[in-house]
Amino acid sequence: MVGNADKRQHILDVATRLAGTKGLRALSVRSVAAASGVGATTLRAYFPSQSLLYQAVAERVVSFVLSDELVQDRSLAPADRLYASLRQFLPTAGEQDSALAMWFDMLTLALGSDANAEVLAMVRSGHDRSALIVARWFTLLAADGCALRDAPEVLAARFMALVDGLHLGLLLDGDPEALGWAERTLRWYAEQCLTAPGGNAVPA
Template identity: 45%
Template sequence: MSRRDEIIEAALRLTQAGGIGALSVRAVANAAGIGPTTLRHYFPSQADLHQAVAVALVSGSLDDLDIADDTRDPVQRLYECLVQFLPPAEHQEAVLGGWFELYRLALGPEPLPAVRGLLESGHHSSAQVLQRWLGTLADQGHVVPGEVDAHITRVLALIDGLHLNLLTGPERFDLDVAREALRWFAERVIRQETLLDAE
């Protein structure tokens, strides 16, 4: 493992143990067993560090699965990829709590710029993954190419809304309802292209 990867691993351990608020340059350097100057060699700014951590978090939880397998139903392929954004049932409370804490620390009454940077980096990394998935489907003729960017915005908003509803209304809103919403979205995205072909 390279020194850069060791630093990212230390940052991920800090995040898991102490939450997003524990992620500072000094804390990451200490956890990695290096000085701040050495850390700055690999990550010149705190934003660079946050971007790397966000990419690691997203790439560690989001897989391309069968998105490129054009022998399978495109709705099902997109749905299976999107479901990865939902928390696993066995860790739902902890994952949603961490998600809410991230927003609270980034946007609350006393916002932490470092956490906001991590939040923005996470959204950017998620958008890149969605671009890859939807771009693949667009290349295969299943999604309107000019709509990919708009779909990315829509699904990111949908996912945040699903997380919020899972957190605040568990008695009326569960993972099954969230999955149905993601399937609905996948059907609409693919259906647009199908309707265009039919005209």
């Protein structure tokens, strides 16, 4: 017999896959229930509203994509650990077009003329979850003795603004070298966030 936790996980698996293959416009209680093989009433027992379903999908995607493994690799220099972690926010060359199209579609649905409140909640949830993870990376570096130029939460907020700008630039710039430029910008940011030993740093 499938437990409640397993059924909820199954629904989230299906919803995430549906959003990735058919786009956010295809994500609804009815479509997810049908694809999951459960009734709409059963699905609502786990996700009482479409907004909560969207938020759960956003948080699941963020947690799945962003790993702490790189920032914890002490064989790397601190700036390299931070850059490798932040690089997870950029698409690879092979997935660039589809990943950026989905990002733009999500913002359009959340903020466009026919804005969808559920998608807006999803965007906010994913953004907040991402910022918390980035702040955690800075906190982990500080705990290892790395000097930070500002508080982890402040550095994370600045990064979130930076990466949104990089995504927009990649979407608009057809230059094949645009991704390399974005990567160099992230590396510069990683180096700027860390101070030299004895510098003016925020204590861990």
